[in-house]
Amino acid sequence: AGLAAATATGRLGGPGGVPLAARVGIATGLVIVGDLVGEGAAQEEAVVGDTPNLAARLQAVAEPDSIVVAEATQRLVAGLFTATDLGERELKGFTAPVRCWRIVGETAAESRFEARHAVLTPLVGRHEELAFLAERWHRATSGQGQVLLLTGEAGIGKSRLLAALAAQVAAGPRSVLRYFCSAHYTNSALHPLISHLERAAGFVGDDNADTRFDKLTTLLTGIGAEAGEALPLLATLLSIDARGRYRPPKLPAPALRARTLAALTRLVEASATNAPVLVLVEDAHWIDPTTAEWLEALV
Template identity: 50%
Template sequence: MQNISVTACFGYPQAHEEDAEQAVRAGLSLIEAVAKLDGLSTLLRVRVGIATGLVVVGDLLGEGAAQEQAVIGETPNLAARLQGLAEPNAVVIADNTRRLLGGLFDYRDLGPLAIAGIDFPVHVWRVLGASTVGSRFEALRAANTPLIGREEEIALLTRRWEQAKAGDGSVVLIVGEPGIGKSRIAQTLLEQLGSEPHTRLRYFCSPHHQHSALYPSITQLEQVAGFRREDTAETRLDKLVAVLALANKELSEAVPLLADLLSIPTGDRYPPLNFTPQKRKQKTLEVQLAQVEGLAAQQPLLMLWEDIHWSDPTTLESLDLLIDRVATLRAMIIVTFRPEFAPPWVGRPHVTLLSLNRLPPRHRTEMITHLTGGETLPKFIEELTKSVIESGWMAGGGEHLAIPATLQASLLARLDRLAPTREVAQIAATLGRQFSHELISAVADMSPSRLEDALTQLIRAELVFRRGAPPDASYTFKHALVQDAAYSTMLRARRQQLHGRIASTLERQFPEIAAAQPELMAQHWAAAGAVEKAIEYWDKAGRLAVRRSTMAEAATHFGKALNLIANLPKSPERESHERSLQLALAGALTAAKG
């Protein structure tokens, strides 16, 4: 048997932020490619070792095709040793590489190992494969950390709010990287308003509902109306009427349109609205706008739309109307989003774009000093932080304080310190950024007292916020990054199990949710690996969207069903269903795009 060793450098001659990630993906792809070699896959085995650190690239060695540059340093030596430790067809990485990768991959902890030529045990991980979490978690800011270095941004928001109160409505678009402080700045303004007379409306877009028409508006209405699990359709309708009456006395159209949006039957209380699907959609958007106008006429209105980069197309249409109209209202709209989203409202006279940059060194020093309880840090905060990260320890107050390697690691470290609550955090993260006490109680296989203790710990750790009291409480993760961090702690098999349990629970105990949100059911069944169930619900979601004339969302739902149906064995039933979906998709695309 012959062994061949190959050294590959990522980050030379040009470094990139994602070099560690690309190295691991290359290793996994290499193993996959070798396994597919016909006739040779039983003879070839690949072992990959990856380490991260500084190296020295020296003079050329060898001649001709064998010519290469010498790579010198501890890092290539460590990588070679890790390669020797790896099992056949496995990727093994050092701990500092693991910290850089965050939740992009699933891992198996091999623990600290003694390695020849290294004076200390090296914590080693095996990379099992790419996880379903697609992003690195870049930031975490504790709720008790004072807002530092954002005085100009807060002053701008305050000025725009004063103008809005005087009837000169405005829109502020806040753009920035994940975790840089978009939501925190908006929250600070809300806190400053305190008891000042005003109305506030808050909407959350979700990465899991980008194709659920008007999802942020639906969830906001449900929360404001105070819907409870045991509410009858009649009770829900009464609550909806009460909420709508606060802004509008003419409810003959508003109630049936928005009741239909919330899947609430109106019975004989309101005459049926005989609109075409397109007219129904138009009227629904107009009714929503009228509600905003009614509220703003009573007292100043502040609307916060978070994470609009995850918005569904119909919500963007609704925002278009709203942003055009707000200029003449006593209202201010704050919209937060990430840089990849291109807002179509820039350039309008009453719209201000606020780009958040990273804090300068002195402000970062001030923030970290606050977090360390007043411990003095040197001026060179970046270099200091990197060196502390590598050492893993910082002396302070007579104790050693562990400093996480990355901000994502900080999130994971906080979850680790709450080890007994990890299972609850994972279930909650699988449910979504927002979830009800009743739903998590039904899904979690544990006693009520244990569940309540775990949720209380998450609240005390300021990872989750609670609104109301159990059993009617609802919960929200402090930030989407917190939810992602909790979700990333699960292996794929555990995720599939949880998604399947959630979908089954919704079907069995919450049929009204399953009926009103078929796209949510489809996502859970798809993540659980139940392809046929997922297709069924994507189909239902598409047909519900067609009925509401939200054709862009309908096309997406039918497209997802068609993508999944290709995984089923060929049969007359599959071909018939596939033709039906194709016809439905064609109709939706024709209606949406002509």
């Protein structure tokens, strides 16, 4: 949210056309929320404690268009975001120096599990389940498509089991397509597929529209997908505003939706003509309705 706020503010023009800039400070800890203070639009709940005070001091330390976090926050997001250690700073109101970190951006980690488990622990007590998955993968490589639903309590090791399966099938020719659902995006249509396409195409934060369009074109060409109709559909889905590079499809919303879902399915089919495809949909209990519709059609 801090990165998005800083980026959005940077697009706004200030007085005399001078761009605006935002500075963000984030701290983590206990906060006491009290009675309402102020009046009208300025009314808010009183928030007191060391944590909001620390966030305010970190915000003062931050350079324009940057996010500075406290060490406790950095420990929580390590692996999910890249950060630069700013060292210890003397902050007003705090007796001891406070270690500060500047958030650079999100990491390339594809999932929460991957971000938290750079080094995997040994797989224990799941050999029967892994053998079952491996046997189904063998059937798939023989031309018999397979669909499995892996369920269990949170933290029981579902993602670890899938990581073991992905490592096991890596020995042979295969494509692995990974889609990650999120509690934050249950109302964002096709978010898992959009994120997958952005990773697969190699988008980075400072890519302009033309660069993203070129990367998307390269991706479709690389997997042998028919780019004719799919390219403008997917460019529109990814909000690539490369003016003059493609003509956005002018279709009624239901037709545009149907053709986009069909194009996304054809991408998987194109991958499957080159090698067997392992499609992993993680945290599917958070899947958005449109992605669920696409997945049902794919199955």
